[in-house]
Amino acid sequence: MKLTNEEFAKWQTWIERIKNDLVAIVDDQEVAVTFDEVIGENADWIKENHGGYFCDFVRRSHAVAALLAIRRHLDKDKESVSMLRLLSQLSTCAEQFTFKFYMQQFPEEPGQQGPWQRLTYGMLSENGETLNKAVVDADIADVQTTTKHLTDLATKTLAHLDHRGHNATVTYKAVRDGVNHLAELVNKYLGLIAGYSQSMKTSILFPWQNIFTVPLVKPKADAPNP
Secondary structure: OOOOHHHHHHHHHHHHHHHHHHHHHHHHHHHHHHHHHHHHHOHHHHHHOOOHHHHHHHHHHHHHHHHHHHHHHOOOOOOOOOHHHHHHHHHHOOOOOEHHHHHHHOOOOOOOOOOHHHHHHHOOOOOOOEOOHHHHHHHHHHHHHHHHHHHHHHHHHHHOOOOOOOOOOOOHHHHHHHHHHHHHHHHHHHHHHHOOOOOOOOOOOOOHHHHHHOOOOOOOOOOOOO
């Protein structure tokens, strides 16, 4: 595989799609975590009003969406845009991905304050001249190891109905940890490939929790007096 300007542009397109996908899941996860807290604080009331099935449905639906997102970004299929494929290609091209090439992609601008290119590139380079393949390979091995039970579950029970089934226990916390791991990984490589950084924390800015303080079904107006 040869690293060219066209190949780098493809990586930039990929990292944007991957980032946008993970941002959506991180936002959904924030809603799910708050929903869990509300359930815990109001367990007796929910049980009294037969709300358990609905609450389980919401929690299960988010877990399924999150598990499939994790599986998407650990996909090796040659037609997939995934974090694993992006890192694999970075690893393959590590020796070609020199600082000189990086500066061709992000040339220094007039009046630029500080060599952000050198700092950003240096986070993933041992000698400051070529990308450190060992760092990329370590990130690949780490995310594959820590999410294997999650991707196995998603593959064997969600994407397919594997006749072997899946016997490992997977908690909601494990799913959240998997999402957070991927979000951290995207953030680590976003600056290198896209030339900017962005927090992968939730970006929900409006008071969506207000729905917990009112009936979900809008009360009917009082009937007019005869």
